[in-house]
Structures are given as structure tokens and as C-alpha cells.
Amino acid sequence: MxxxxxxxxxxxxxxxxxxxxxxxxxxxxxxxxxxxxxxxxxxxxxxxxxxxxxxxxxxxPKLGEISMEERMINHLDEKTDIAKTCHAHIEEGDCIYLDSGSTTFQIAKYIKEKRNLTVITNSVPVILELMNSHIELIVIGGKVRKNEQSVVTYDYLFNFHQLNIQKAFICASGITIEKGISDYNVEEALARKKIIDLSHEVYVAADSSKFGKNVTVNITGLDNVNYVVTDKKVEESFIKQFSEVETELMVAGE
CATH class of the missing domain: 1.10.10.10 (Winged helix-like DNA-binding domain superfamily/Winged helix DNA-binding domain)
Known part of the structure; x- marks a missing residue:
């Protein structure tokens, strides 16, 4: 090794x-x-x-959130399992949103052979991964966050309400039953809020290390999330808590 x-x-x-x-x-x-x-x-x-x-x-982490480069390799096996589970819920002909994040980037690797698939994204790594595939790519325009390799946008730059998203795959830095999902950056959180409001189904793709954390900026409560997809290392206590809410917890790799 x-x-x-x-x-x-x-x-x-x-x-x-x-x-x-x-x-x-x-x-x-x-x-x-x-x-x-x-x-x-x-x-x-x-x-x-x-x-x-x-x-x-x-x-x-000194500033709360570790770098994208580190997140790309941390919990890689778990994120791969999560991506495979998300892939199984993506159908040919769907219009989906892939959020900026290390877990959603793994999803992009598994969907290249899907036919008639449209992917809307603000993630530079997702764009590069799908650039030479047959997938229709729609890139949200706005300000580039270089450290996150993402684009954050505003209403005056992009007409969000023209989007028709069947399934949104969202990342989060924190998940609790009481507060829902949260993140460290205000601009990223605002973009995610808009996408969640516009999507027919919302999947939060997050490894088990995010559970029990409520970080800087709230994105939405679990009542606006259809599915949370995580790995099999999630604690039993969280599995029990999810049995008491409408949001379905999917444990990948089982």
C-alpha cells in the first residue's frame, strides 16, 4: 500500500x-x-x-469546512456506495440537478450511459466529468467559488423558475432531525434553497459523518426533503429517528 x-x-x-x-x-x-x-x-x-x-x-478544520480536494478523497468508498444508490433512482429522460459537492461528483461518474438525460449543475468537476458524454448539460451561471470549484448565482443572472427539475441531488455539511440540512456558505445555501423549491423530488446525498451536525447556515427542514441517502456506517440512533419522520432514509451498501 x-x-x-x-x-x-x-x-x-x-x-x-x-x-x-x-x-x-x-x-x-x-x-x-x-x-x-x-x-x-x-x-x-x-x-x-x-x-x-x-x-x-x-x-x-480551521475555518469549519475542509477543502474540496480533501473532501474528494475522504470517505470515498462510502460516497461511491451513495452514488450507486442515487444512480439507481435516475431514469432515462429525467432532468436532474447535481449539486456542487464531492458526493454528487461521484454520481456524475455513473450516469454517463443514461439516454436522454439532462443535467443541470453548478459544479465545475461535474461539468468536466460529463463534458464529453451524450448528456445534455445546463450550467448555472454566476460567480465562481474557486475553493469549492462551484458557481453561485443570483436571480438577476439566472431565471431559476424556468427550470423543470424532476430530481435534485443536494449535498449538505450537516443533518439533524430537528433542524434539517445545513451548510457552511450562505451563497451555496441560497442556491440550494431555490433548487429544492423548484424540484419535484429532493435527494440529499451525504455520508454518515454529516449526521448530528448543524453547521453555519440552515438550508431547509426535512419536511422539504424526500430522501436522505447515506452509507451503512450511519448510527442506529439516526435510523430510529428517521422512522418518525416522513423523509425516507436510504442506507447504501446494504
Missing amino acids: LPVERQKKMIDLLMVQKVMRMPALQEEMEISIDTLRRDINALAKQGKIKKIYGGVKLAE
Whole structure:
């Protein structure tokens, strides 16, 4: 296993466990203690983890939200499972919206062979992924957020109400039963609110690490969301909570 692969695996483990002692981490990684220390030193130098007495923990993001580049590799297996589940709900002839985010980007990889599919998006990675496919692409115009590789728009730049979206696939940085879905950026949240209002069906595609978090900006309550698609690492307590609301929780990979 390459160092970058080992280090990604370590980050994924810490995303779930939060704090790990050296013996447990070495056992999970199946590597020597010297290799483990080298990887820990490399990740600590990058600011991704913090050393604690006898172990390590995940470093808190300095500005709340980690970069798109990091999100593209974090929880990749879980996001792939989520994307496959979302793909199964996309039919030929649909007009769908793919939000800007690392999970919706994975969805784009699985829909290239769909016939007569229209994709509306504000995601630069989604645009590049589908550029040479047979899919009809509609790009929302506006201000480019370079760090998020997305476009945020305003009513005077784009007539949202002319859109007829069957299914919207939305990302979120936080999901709670009480507050619904939330994100870190106001402009991204406003665009998502508009798309949710215009869509016949709304799917929130979010890995299990987003559950139980209510971050900076509220997007919408769960009463405006038809489905939440997540991975099989979601805690049982959240599954039970979703049984009490109308929003359906889909657990991918099961």
C-alpha cells in the first residue's frame, strides 16, 4: 500500500473513531510501528491530525469546512456506495440537478450511459466529468467559488423558475432531525434553497459523518426533503429517528 493510500485509510478511521490509541491504530492499519509513526508525522505536519498522549485524533478544520480536494478523497468508498444508490433512482429522460459537492461528483461518474438525460449543475468537476458524454448539460451561471470549484448565482443572472427539475441531488455539511440540512456558505445555501423549491423530488446525498451536525447556515427542514441517502456506517440512533419522520432514509451498501 502506498503512503498516500495508508494515510487516507488512517483519516477515514479517525473520521469514525475520532480518537485512536497507537496499538489499535497499528492493528487496524496492519503496518509496522515505524511506518505508522512516519505516516502520523506526515499527516500531523499537514495539519490533518493531532498527536495526543498515546495516540492521535482528527484535527478540527480551521475555518469549519475542509477543502474540496480533501473532501474528494475522504470517505470515498462510502460516497461511491451513495452514488450507486442515487444512480439507481435516475431514469432515462429525467432532468436532474447535481449539486456542487464531492458526493454528487461521484454520481456524475455513473450516469454517463443514461439516454436522454439532462443535467443541470453548478459544479465545475461535474461539468468536466460529463463534458464529453451524450448528456445534455445546463450550467448555472454566476460567480465562481474557486475553493469549492462551484458557481453561485443570483436571480438577476439566472431565471431559476424556468427550470423543470424532476430530481435534485443536494449535498449538505450537516443533518439533524430537528433542524434539517445545513451548510457552511450562505451563497451555496441560497442556491440550494431555490433548487429544492423548484424540484419535484429532493435527494440529499451525504455520508454518515454529516449526521448530528448543524453547521453555519440552515438550508431547509426535512419536511422539504424526500430522501436522505447515506452509507451503512450511519448510527442506529439516526435510523430510529428517521422512522418518525416522513423523509425516507436510504442506507447504501446494504
